[in-house]
Amino acid sequence: MPVEATKNQVFLNLKNYFGYDSFRANQQDIVEAVLNKKDCLVIMPTGGGKSICFQLPALSFKGVTIVISPLIALMKDQVDGLNANGIPASFFNSSQSSEEQFAIIEHVIRAEIKLLYVAPESLAALQNILTEKYISCVAIDEAHCISSWGHDFRPSYQQLGFLKTTLPNIPFIALTATADKATREDIVKQLRIEDAQRFMSSFDRENIGLEVRPANNRISQIIKFIKTRPNQSGIIYCLSRKTTEQLAKKLKANSIPAESYHAGLNFDKRSKVQESFIHDKTQIVCATVAFGMGIDKSNVRWVVHYNMPKNIEGYYQEIGRAGRDGLKSHALLFHSYADVIQLQNFASGTSNEAVQIAKLDRMKQFSEATTCRRKILLGYFGELLGGNCGNCDVCKNPPQFFDGTIIAQKILSAIYRLKQKEAMGIIIDVLRGAQNAAILSKGYQEVSTFGIGKDISWKHWQHFVIQLINQGFCEIAFHKNNALQLTEFSNQVLFKEAKVALTKPIVVTEIKPVVKEKRSRLKRTKTTSKAKSATSNLFERLRQLRYKIASEEGIPAYLVFSDATLKEIERERPLSESEFLSISGVGQRKLEVYGDEFMAEIMNFMGSKVKKQKKGDTYTVTYELYKTGLSIEEIAVQRKLNVTTIYSHIAKLYSTGKKINIYDFVTKSDVEAVQKAKKALDSPKALRPYFEYFNETVDYFKIRLALSVIEKD
Structure with a gap:
């Protein structure tokens, strides 16, 4: 050729x-x-x-x-x-x-x-x-x-x-x-x-917002994160099987539909969870990393890493399971030093231990970054990003450095006074002068550092302690109940006047406009909200129709149309087959199988606004050509349409009462076979169940023609 x-x-x-x-x-x-x-x-x-x-x-x-x-x-x-x-x-x-x-x-x-x-x-x-x-x-x-x-x-x-x-x-x-x-x-x-x-190709997935948070109160953070994103599909990746099960259970207790997925489940259970997620019946899956590989579910809107991944390749691949349709999506990573130690233990003794440890270090550096995260991510794969991305937590809230030597000295002194036996929480409570049972029972209200940091909030102290750990001025002794301990660098800060640079805590607050702005925005909100609700209403109706069709056919909703295609259908509102075919993601097969139902939904939504002759025009043109005696193939050539599209016109024209010699295109035995299938399948509205019933040996257009005869009779 x-x-x-x-x-x-x-x-x-x-x-x-x-x-x-x-x-x-x-x-x-x-x-x-x-x-x-x-x-x-x-x-x-x-x-x-x-x-x-x-x-x-x-x-x-x-x-x-x-x-x-x-x-x-x-x-x-x-x-x-x-x-x-x-x-x-x-x-x-x-x-x-x-x-x-x-x-x-x-x-x-x-x-x-x-x-x-x-x-x-x-x-x-x-x-x-x-x-x-x-x-x-x-x-x-x-x-x-x-x-x-x-x-x-x-x-x-x-x-x-x-x-x-x-x-x-x-x-x-x-x-x-x-x-x-x-x-x-x-x-x-x-x-x-x-x-x-x-x-x-470029590794840059611009539509995915990147965010890293400290791993404190992860479950409450995740619940809040999900509840601000209702009806969105998401995946939460965890290191252990046990964590996936515990997290799914806690989410369910908070009325969030979630299931766990891991290698410890039997094949049938794993398949059931995967199918339920793919078919939009389960909103969220808490899973170990194998879940999602190769699944082309395009409407996953977010990915959360409950634990830190072991390398940047794995992290990149997993967050890539969000936003495959190109629409706005989010990747949230929780960073904890306990995860780092656990991953180091996993790597220990393996045949490529040095490689794994080196890649883990890169992942850790990414998590601790105070520069654009996307730059680091793309740079790892050899791709340079000119400016900052503007779509990661660092870009949105750039850190400010200051001389944090005195703050560092207070933290290190508290660790020393508590004999390097206490974890971060107790250290901070001592600095803030807390009068709780744990402090009083141990007599810590008597140490010299008690209450010397009352003017700084608990979360801000946590922010500063983590930075000292990052910089090596103190460390976590995981084998001693996570006690904070001093390092060889601690003396330089406490006794040798070494300076410590810290970043200011990032304060994320809700935008609260002043009263004057509220008044000026009220009118805008009212006028724009109607348009938005109308648009979103149509998208929701299209989404529900997609779900219904997918359920009838037993396939995932995104295999009917992706969210991106639905958004374009919502925006363009096609009412003719040529218009519908111009939508990205709509091919000839999907036009034949789903076009009529989606265009009917758009017409129903638009009501009196739609000029009904617009959709009828295409059928009228075909009918006029048919009356001249042209064959289906000749009509298709003249109209520059696919032959199967012309057949769908013939079926529609016949069902609406036009004079069509329908048995020129479908035999009586074909009609009888489809009639039998209709009874066996309990009268499905979609065409695909018929197609599968006949083991894919009867063309869609013949099924449609036969159904037009059955419905008219």
């Missing part, structure tokens, strides 16, 4: 199957390289569009594209998304029966599927079809798993090097969202694709 023809077909497939009119950065170059049978290494951020880089070329290849994926639980999600877009795809793993696996192999041999997702451990069972006769491309997703330098090393990935030897003439594409230089070199070496073209 000529290159130009291939390019044209690629753009048609991009719109028809994925609903996009244009590529994101690097995507087109990667797709063209794969189609030209070049090996590729793709480093692209989570949510950056990695999947299209191999899914789109797969549509142009004669054989199947094998996709190596690390987690069995995620394959169904990927395949469901492809099938929802009209792309034949399957997965092959140990969760299936031998009969199911044999049927999939037959599909590959007959070239009936375009993509096959496989776990590395299952490749041995496919050895009879791992030939260039059947395989056209190999994609290795989460490719960092092959490298011991990576943050998520998996031994099963190290066997993948044999694939290039077995399939030397087909293109390999290795993809990951997180790989530093050492990991990138290791990936191409182990996969034996040293000459691969390398593509690195």
